[in-house]
Amino acid sequence: MQFMPRRALLPLLAALVLAALPAAAAPTRIACVGDSITAGYGLKDPAHEAWPAVLGRLLGPGYEVRNFGVSATTLLRHGNYPYWERPEFAEAGEFAPQIVILKLGTNDTKPVNWDTHAGEFATDAAALIEHFANLPSKPAVWICLPAPFFANKFTIEEFNATQVRTLLRSVAAEYHVPVIDPRPALANHPEYFPDGVHPTAAGAAVLAQVVAEALRTAQRSAP
Numbered sequence: 001m002q003f004m005p006r007r008a009l010l011p012l013l014a015a016l017v018l019a020a021l022p023a024a025a026a027p028t029r030i031a032c033v034g035d036s037i038t039a040g041y042g043l044k045d046p047a048h049e050a051w052p053a054v055l056g057r058l059l060g061p062g063y064e065v066r067n068f069g070v071s072a073t074t075l076l077r078h079g080n081y082p083y084w085e086r087p088e089f090a091e092a093g094e095f096a097p098q099i100v101i102l103k104l105g106t107n108d109t110k111p112v113n114w115d116t117h118a119g120e121f122a123t124d125a126a127a128l129i130e131h132f133a134n135l136p137s138k139p140a141v142w143i144c145l146p147a148p149f150f151a152n153k154f155t156i157e158e159f160n161a162t163q164v165r166t167l168l169r170s171v172a173a174e175y176h177v178p179v180i181d182p183r184p185a186l187a188n189h190p191e192y193f194p195d196g197v198h199p200t201a202a203g204a205a206v207l208a209q210v211v212a213e214a215l216r217t218a219q220r221s222a223p
Contacts (some may be wrong), residue, residue: 029065031092034103037147038069042198049201054208068092074103077124081115096137101211102128103144105168109160121164125171143172144180144211148187151196180214182207
């Protein structure tokens, strides 16, 4: 009887051991859809300081968080710069996410958008939820409400934002979509918003912490 040399056995044994190990789970993909606050407008290093980047670090290696934010975009289809028409809209779907976080609505408060198209907002919000919920990856969709404003710059209106938040909550309830409200964590920190609208790196980090805690709470509550 011939025996295989010990050195020849080692690669075979290693291969058998590796084959027996459970395959590493693929990371959960999270698509962050939003406007300039998501894109990281005003930050020195948006790729590392914008809230989606911070969220990825907070959640750890089990998640792949990608930023699909586009500055100045609206949730409204007929807004002055609709997110629907940007390349990132399609790219977010191609990412095949398991979770989608929608953080739009800030630019919709501008009079150029709200004064003409306010009546379309709820319908467009519902359509956006349906679009992402019906992707082949069947992601869980979340809505993150607009952060607080500390100045009506860029023609962004807090009065209109109150209506935007109310409508987003209503549509979210209709579609059983969870809502994240970052205002309690940010409302007493105007220093995080030097231009009144866009957060600093510190403000973006707080926003990311709010989102991360919401996701963790949902995960702990899952059956």
